[in-house]
Amino acid sequence: MRIILLGAPGAGKGTQAQFLMSKYGIPQISTGDMLRAAIKAGTELGLAAKQVMDAGQLVSDDIIIGLVKERIAESDCAKGFLLDGFPRTIPQADAMKEKGISIDHVIEFDVPDDVIVERMAGRRVHPASGRVYHISYNPPKVAGKDDVTGEDLVIRPDDVEETVRKRLAIYHEQTKPLVGYYRAEAEAGRTRYHHIDGTQAVEAVTARLVALLS
Ligand code: AP5
Ligand code: ZN
Numbered sequence: 001m002r003i004i005l006l007g008a009p010g011a012g013k014g015t016q017a018q019f020l021m022s023k024y025g026i027p028q029i030s031t032g033d034m035l036r037a038a039i040k041a042g043t044e045l046g047l048a049a050k051q052v053m054d055a056g057q058l059v060s061d062d063i064i065i066g067l068v069k070e071r072i073a074e075s076d077c078a079k080g081f082l083l084d085g086f087p088r089t090i091p092q093a094d095a096m097k098e099k100g101i102s103i104d105h106v107i108e109f110d111v112p113d114d115v116i117v118e119r120m121a122g123r124r125v126h127p128a129s130g131r132v133y134h135i136s137y138n139p140p141k142v143a144g145k146d147d148v149t150g151e152d153l154v155i156r157p158d159d160v161e162e163t164v165r166k167r168l169a170i171y172h173e174q175t176k177p178l179v180g181y182y183r184a185e186a187e188a189g190r191t192r193y194h195h196i197d198g199t200q201a202v203e204a205v206t207a208r209l210v211a212l213l214s
Helices: 013-024 031-041 044-054 061-072 090-098 113-121 161-175 177-187 202-213
Strands: 002-007 028-030 081-084 105-110 123-126 131-134 192-197
Touching: 002 013, 002 177, 013 028, 013 081, 013 131, 013 202, 028 031, 028 061, 031 044, 031 061, 031 081, 044 061, 061 090, 090 177, 105 177, 105 202, 113 123, 113 161, 161 177, 177 192, 192 202
Parallel strands: 002 081, 002 105, 028 081, 105 192
Antiparallel strands: 123 131
């Protein structure tokens, strides 16, 4: 099964990806996580991406498309994958289409900007695994520690309110057009499009996903 999770920063893509990965046994491809890993490793890509990401801007389409094509060619993606944070521009979506990579489900998480700003303020992440928590809505078992490894949780550098607002503006300008793009793809019978109210509690969103995908 090939799935695209589409939605604003903080809409809950990463949170639900954790569940979908284990339920369907398919890998999560998070371009954000891949870029953060490159920053941590100090690669050339990481050095170039850091400033762009910290400023809330998008990394160039060429770089991102190259990264995803390479990742999708790996053997664990043969049975399907979960795209989280990609595509987020029309050229990125076109690149998938041109490569003949069909998508079974596109899931749009709809969450108003003000709810997102509040969510980001309480987000904590485990960088090594990409696991995501919220201090109130999805707290770890032990405050500040990852549930699985017990390692420290951190605040993402792009989660300061000013940067979150910039990321939201870019989402509306560059990524939101993908809603119309994939609705048209669904009308042409090339994918299935689902709109989800992402303001519900984490478990309610998960239940909705199960119903949609089964
Ligand atoms: P990326 O890492 O993809 O960030 P994003 O898309 O901005 O999305 P987030 O990870 O912030 O949010 P999410 O939807 O995963 O929400 P989460 O589940 O964490 O990208 C980072 C940067 O990398 C970009 O800004 C860009 O620079 C670059 N980049 C990445 N991909 C790119 C691309 N394709 N092209 C170009 N540049 C790219 O949830 C958020 C919080 O809310 C958490 O605390 C969570 O616990 C909580 N929460 C989740 N669901 C609920 C709920 N239902 N109720 C209450 N709280 C909830
Ligand atoms: Zn995420």
